[in-house]
Amino acid sequence: MASKLAAECIFCKIIRGEIPSFKIYESAHSFAFFDIGPLSDGHALVIPKYHAEKMHELPDEYLADAMPVAKKIAAALGSENYNILQNNGRLAHQEVPHVHFHVIPKPNEEEGLTIGWPAKKADMDKLKKLAESTKL
Numbered sequence: 345m346a347s348k349l350a351a352e353c354i355f356c357k358i359i360r361g362e363i364p365s366f367k368i369y370e371s372a373h374s375f376a377f378f379d380i381g382p383l384s385d386g387h388a389l390v391i392p393k394y395h396a397e398k399m400h401e402l403p404d405e406y407l408a409d410a411m412p413v414a415k416k417i418a419a420a421l422g423s424e425n426y427n428i429l430q431n432n433g434r435l436a437h438q439e440v441p442h443v444h445f446h447v448i449p450k451p452n453e454e455e456g457l458t459i460g461w462p463a464k465k466a467d468m469d470k471l472k473k474l475a476e477s478t479k480l
Contacts, residue, residue: 347359347393347394348394348395349393349394349395350395350442353395353440353441353442354440354442355391355395355440355442355444356395356442358375358377358391359375359391359393365377365378366378366380368388368417368420369390369413369416369417371409371413372393372409373392373393373394373405373406373408373409373410374390374391374392374393374406374409374410374413375390375391375392375393376388376389376390376391376413376417377389379446383448383455383456383457384448384449384450384451384455384456385449385451385455386421386423386447386449387446387447387448387449387456388417388421388446388447389444389445389446389447390410390413390414390417390444390445390447391442391443391444391445392406392407392409392410392442392443392444393406394406395442396442396443397432397433397438397441397442397443398432398433398443399430399432399443400432401443402443406443410445411428411445414428414445414447417447418447421447421449423449423450423451425449425450425451425456426447426448426449426450426456427446427447427448427450427456427457428445428446428447428448429445429446429448429457430443430444430445430446
């Protein structure tokens, strides 16, 4: 499938070279560069060369290319600890409405991604029904 880019999307403009970036990788399906608002040194973004706001809207070949790119970046940075983050929708903290993956080194407690994980006890009956209705 050919690339599909949006005229006004900031990430599409970066892919087209209309906005400068510190590019670290490019393939037929992905573009990677360092984040200009990093959570730690080496914080990078991997963006598909296809404009889709949410991951489930992205063609599989673009999604299949992104994770190996994120893996290569993590290895090249040499970070022992790191996060790969991908958000879908404003409520889920997506700031730019174009699928993207963050590669965020976690060098210490202060730098990198910090998150809370408000886990709750699962209702096993609800979980069973959800599993049955979600079979792929």
